[in-house]
Amino acid sequence: MSHHKDLQKLTAAGVLISLGIIYGDIGTSPLYVFKAIVGGQRISETLILGGLSLIFWTLTLQTTIKYVIITLRADNKGEGGIFSLFSLVRRRAKWLIVPAVLGGCALLADGIITPPITISSAIEGLKSYYPDLPTVYIVIAIIAGLFFIQQFGTSLVGKAFGPMMFVWFTMMGVLGIIYVVQDPTILKALSPHYAFELLVSSNSHVAFNIIGAVFLCTTGAEALYSDLGHCGRDNIRVSWVYVKASLILNYLGQGVWLLQHNGQVMDLNINNPFYQIMPQWFLIYGISIATIAAIIASQALISGSFTLIAEAVRLNLWPKVKINYPSEQKGQLYVPSINWLLGAGCIGVVLLFQQSDRMEAAYGLSITVAMLMTTILVSKFLKRRKYPNYVITIFLVVYLLIEGTFLFGNLVKFIHGGWFTLTVGLVLFCIMWTWHTARKIRNRYVKFVEIEDYYEIIKELSDDNTVPKYASQLVYLTSANFNSEVESKIIYSILQKQPKRADVYWLVHVDVMDEPYTREYEVDFLVPNKLIRIDFKLGFRVEQQINLLFRKVVEDLVKKGEVDITSRYASLNKHKIVGDFRFVVIEKVMSRSSYLSFYERLVMEFYKQLKKISLSEERNFGLDLSFVTVEKVPLMLADPESVQIHRIQ
Template identity: 65%
Template sequence: MSNHKNLNTLSAGGLLVSLGIVYGDIGTSPIYTLKAIFNAAVTGGQAVDSNLVLGALSCIIWTLTLQTTVKYVVITLRADNKGEGGIFSLYSLVRKNAKWLVLPAVIGGCALLADGIITPSITVTSAIEGLKLKFPEVQVIPIVLAIITVLFVIQQFGTDLVGKLFGPVMFLWFGTLGVLGLYFVAQDLTILKALNPYYAINLLINNPLALLILGGVFLCTTGAEALYSDMGHCGRKNIRVSWIFVKLMLILNYLGQGVWALQHGNYDVHDNPFFKMMPEQYLLFLVGLATCAAVIASQAMITGSFTLISEAVRLNLWPKVRINYPSNQKGQIYVPSINWILWAGCIAIVLIFRSSSKMEGAYGLAINLTFLATTILIAAYMKRKKIPEYIIVIFLIVYGLLESTFLIGNMAKFFHGGWVTVMIGSLLFTVMWSWYVARKIKNRFVKYVEIEDYYQIINELSCDTSVPKYSSQLVYLTSANFKTEIESKIIYSIIQKEPKRADIYWLVHVDVVDEPFTRDYKVEFLIPGKLIRIDFKLGFRVEQRVNLLYRKVIEELVKNGEVDITSQYTSLNKHKIAGDFRFVLLEKHLSRFSKLSFYEQTIMDYYFVLKKLSLSEERSFGLDSSYVDVEKVPLIFVTPDDIEMNRLPV
């Protein structure tokens, strides 16, 4: 990932990288988009004639123009968060505007993940199906399952090596698309009439199957979201410039497929115009290239899902999960749990649907929700940037209408497989939503006390030799945002629940900020030499390894002579040996007496199930378990005043 300053540098290398990373999904859509449209028409009893072909192509060209070029390349790429893009980066830019914006962000994020399960399945299956033209007997499913499994297995080793090959392969892919299309367009220039939006409007108004056809048209833009989420990897300028080349090649290929369809009037549902265009002797080359492109498209999707989840974890929208950094390259992450969930999802989809034409129904419905969510968040961003109201209104009306129309078109797919993505998306939504709401409920019950009231007692406890020493340096993680406050349960842990004597008490607070890569800290000496508070401000892309960060700060403080961590035990002190450190983590559990509504109680029960499945606090903060004590505290203390009792006379 580049830094903010590289966002606008344009380079040949950068252009090549963006071809490899950004355009996999949208670049492989010519394999199945027109096939899906023609299948919908033929199944509905329509012939593939010039009206249908010109109308469908016109819809595709204008969808790519309005949806991908105008909305994403021109408008959305401006909303960068210190050079980072993607729906959660966008959300962290606008979340201060209004509380409810978390809803579109969560829906959009879940829909993206749900679609991520279908992308590898449909692209790899469509590509391998090309083999049937040459070897009609070939078994497609086992090959697809093998490719998908290998793809997910190699994730853990980092994709550094493969990444270097992606750019040139995709350049070859787009070049092939363009040349192939051009060869057919040259045979019939009347196909260029499709550039006129009149044909698109005509199809939408006069064709009874318009909505079904739109469901197919939508497939041409399914990768648009990736242009935005990969901004951090490639830079805005590289994406904008490479898109010109990509869009030209895509449109040429679609037009070429249109010419092929018009030349072969009796269109057969089992045909795929994409592979049929290729002369017989080069077919295997095209299938091979399409498979490589499909794998690259899937890779981009998987990487995108990892980034999405790691941001969601930091923004407290997803349970804490293990995140690995397989290579030294910045931005290379691997999330094992998500990797295997995606893998299982892909395998299930391939086994349920068994052919790409059946998957088309499941594809697109979810991503449509992501588009709508992005539209809402971008409008909020425009408002924050003080863009004139009327422009925001026009933007909302144009894209609201466009995407709602697509949504209605895609709804027709619900019973043809669309329910699968909706189901997966809904499942992911319950996880994100419960995690988010449970945190809000928990915060309601956290009681803060003024820390100053306890200065004297802490000071005295630290010097009281009648209390056995618990540790030389005692560290608590606090969620109090102000240095004047502290959770009552921390005070309870230090003073009442097994009084803990220490030379120095540390309070550590981690604040996740809206910039991606911030790493700042400040130190406050509350009781000089006895009680010290460290505040970390970390970006939502930074690993929260509290243990390492804390040690680094201690080293600085010791070096500057601001703090003395030498052991106070006489024998160790004279040899200048550093004292021991201990972290105490307070884990909340829900006591049975809590007064919560049914909805909140359900959310909390679900939350504790998720918490059991996710990483423990100590692992997620990178604390080494050898010097961590976990104390269980009830989330809600029951106050005795709630209980009425009668004392009976003796």
Template identity: 65%
Template sequence: MSEHKDLNKLSAAGLLISLGIVYGDIGTSPLYTLRAIFNTVSEGGQTINPMMVLGALSCIIWTLTLQTTIKYVVITLRADNKGEGGIFSLYSLVRKKAKWLVIPAVIGGCAMLADGIITPSITVTTAIEGLQVKFTHMRVIPIVLLIITLLFVIQQFGTSLVGKLFGPIMLLWFATLGILGMAYVVQDLSILKALNPYYAAHLIITNPMALVILGGVFLCTTGAEALYSDLGHCGRNNIRVSWVFVKATLILNYLGQGVWLLQHPHYDLRLNPFFQIVPEPYLLFMVALSTIAAIIASQAMISGSFTLISEAVRLNLWPKVRINYPSNERGQIYVPSINWLLCAGCLLIVLIFKRSVNMEGAYGLAINMTFLATTILVAAYMISKKVPRYAIIIFVAVYGAIEFTFLVGNMTKFFHGGFVTVMIGAVLFSVMWGWYVARRIKSRFVKYVEVEDYFEIISELSEDESVAKYSSQLVYMTNANFKTEIESKIIYSILQKEPKRADIYWLVHVDVVDEPFTQDYKVTFLIPGKLVRIDFKLGFRVEQRVNLLYRKVIEELVKNGEVDIISKYTSLHKHKIAGDFRFILLEKHLSKFSKLSVYERSVMWWYYFVLKKLSLSEEKSFGLDSSYVEIEKVPLIFVSAEDIILNRLPA
């Protein structure tokens, strides 16, 4: 709890860290937002005029105000889950309110990952293209591919050291953005009219290309979700205060670019207004700084993807994958499979689109779905917190309308590259949804029995010397949420498949709770000295190292004299040697599923023949030592003997 309070405490260090971690994506949007808007307008046959420039700038300013400031900084940051944020943290706060809330959570998570693949591609490419202002014929693609490859290669070594440099660099970046913008704003103060929402409304109402323009405007706020996702790293107060500075410098830079556009209404579309407002002697410095800022933005996206996937795994929304911890710093994780998947995606995007201006069409469409998903989940959170109904209705109506309008605007990009992120998002959705639904189908066919009914026979089996001893300590992983129940397949494994005599039988249950970093356990002695159940309550951000956690509990129980794990073999008992431990994992394999609908059959096929093969084995996902683990295959039966009707004919 103290750590949570410390995190929310306002401090100079906290403000600097938040600049380095939170604002990479939204902070690099001036690199391409205005270029995307006015390239589209020019290609559509419209000429750039003062009303259009003021309207576009007004749309950007009020999008940053309504979408980023009010929705995320003021409202959504309140929904903190023990100091943690992000779409899955939000989902875990409300998932018990309604089962259907998993749908926006999954859509939002997949959309974030899909759009995340574009972030390194577009930001790094745009930054390096700045060199072409000075060196017209420079080949950009090889440099971009090299930078992106190196960025993903270094992930496995941890980024805590590099992370400490991010804050000062991003402080320099935002200060530079503000100064460059201000230098042009003072040349034409009429640009300040863009602060008036009238110009945004006028553009939307009167311009026939308003929806297309809004698709470009949306790029200014694509990093807004990161403000909430990185809540756990920076704290609410540090994010809120640093956003005031960041927003001011972003708006100044957009206004400065606007002045340049007013001065050059017929500019060459190959030029980027962002680099045109940089004085020529400082151009190379600005290209270098924007490249570093692009790398920082990409790093934030990659780290965010790792966190997102690790949370999805704990919440059973993603196949179990290997998760490494390259440093001792909290929150530092590395997911190899996702790292190389993102790397391949980024490299392909660069090779397919070649120029950043072509990538703008692919950018923003998917993240729009995340914004809508967050609106739904925040509304559910507001209901759970008994917020007045009128406030919830206003919130949903306002942000539903804004985000739906942006979605329609972004749909105009669909055939200009938007379909790429939609396809990536659809593939990710099929993985997440398939894994979630298959596990729910499987759980329907798991049969539970009253454990108390088997106390007597388990006690007798443990003492029955006519049965060869299987292990001194026999451990089963159970999914039974109640201590009074046990899966029938565990009873079958102990008593029938091959009677397994042990000194003590252990049932271990892992419950993933809604708080992020909980590590609690409870011990229940079902049969004193014979059958013991351990319930672990682990936060959705805690690594499930069951082997180590179980050993720790045993050490404490032995120390307290609650269990005796000394071997019962005469020679070993004499020398106080601990007995052996053996984990039994029951792996369900597919049997006939004629009772399932066509949809459920296709999900189970996808689960067993694709997703299960991509997933880590149960023993690896629980962090068990394979030398102590035995896998027993049990059929997942959808047709029981009672369902079969047979007619016996007379002999």
């Protein structure tokens, strides 16, 4: 935890780490934003000055004010991101699960399009030298390599990201200044008057196209908030000043170069203004630095996707999947299934769209949805923090209007590629929503009983030598939130389904907390030395290694003399041999679905398919499989007493 607190302090190292982790996406946007704004249009002063004005005010209103100033306040014990934000506000209203899931899916969909567009834009700079170079193969090779190395952890190369991105932003700022000095009048483009003039003078279709293109300059703002826990609020805010200055200077420099070609219609894929403002001798170095920056941007997004999925699993919004921890570094994790799915998706995008200018059409739509969902959740956070209602209303109106406009701008691109990320997002939403809804349906039919009614019989069973001993220590995982309750199926398993005699019965419950890194437990001796309940309170970013955690708790209880786990078999007891432990996991299986509505039957059918590819409960909780018994029990959807049948003679 001390390391975590150190990250929250403002330090030179913290600022450098922020440059390497956070700004990959937003920092590589100058590679393609002006290309997208100009498109195939004739270059004019209105277009360039208006485009620059729109970029400046988008970065100011959207990135600086909404994210850096306002949203970074919504930290959950130092952690950021849409699921951290959801955990902060979810108790205010049940429907907040919808924007959280939509936003999470949109961010994951963004992870499939960002690596292809950034790496393609960087590599396409080589077309200045070799116009016929097939860049697709180079891009695919880089993406394949990037996803291949994920399994080994990236903490070692990650340390070099900060200095590399510092070089990248400094390079962009210097290149921009060289052109701004040539024509300082370009600075007038910072006036909002030019943005207004461009949008008013263009027809509605062109105006929305331009708005959709301008939005690409702020797509990384959501990632900036997601990485709050890695860098700390103050480090992000200070580093953003430098990043924003570098970005604006580079955009202004590109604007000067474009105005030098006023009245021309140019193919910006070959004459990308980002590379055109570089001296000829520097071009190969510039392309190399751009490629490294694009790879770093992609790496940041892949790591963010892993974190997002891990949080979704803990919050029961995603099927249980294998999560590895390749290094000791905090937050470093690797999700094999997501890694290969993302990798295949990215390569598919490159093969489908071929060029970065075609990918621009698919880019932006899903991230606009994520930003809209964050706006809704942040408004709830501001309400929780007791901000005046008029402040919250102004925040909501301003940002729903801005992001709503961007959404329409991006919807214009739907048929040209926007359909792709929206389709991916929709598939992800179906998975998350099904997993969440199915759990609620199943919980509806889980019957709980008062455990106190069974104290005496459990005690008698434990002492009954006529019943063969099942295990010395018998552990059940329970979903009952209250100490006074237990699932009827657990009682049935102990007393009726092959009566299970044990020296001590344990009930283990895991409660996922709204704080990210909580690790606490409570012990309740329901029947001293016979029936003990342990409640683990684990944060939504804590790995649920119940096997290890349970063992640690038992060791602590033994040291304090609160429990005796020595074997009761005479031959073993005299040698103080510890008794055996056995976990019983009860898997609830839907018996019949005729009592469910059509929608619920559909959800449960999809859930059944998802269960086949997800980890089993015992693997998900990190249990030692050699000590686990899985008992399948049917979930009764109808009360037998409500069924009428007549006997005939």
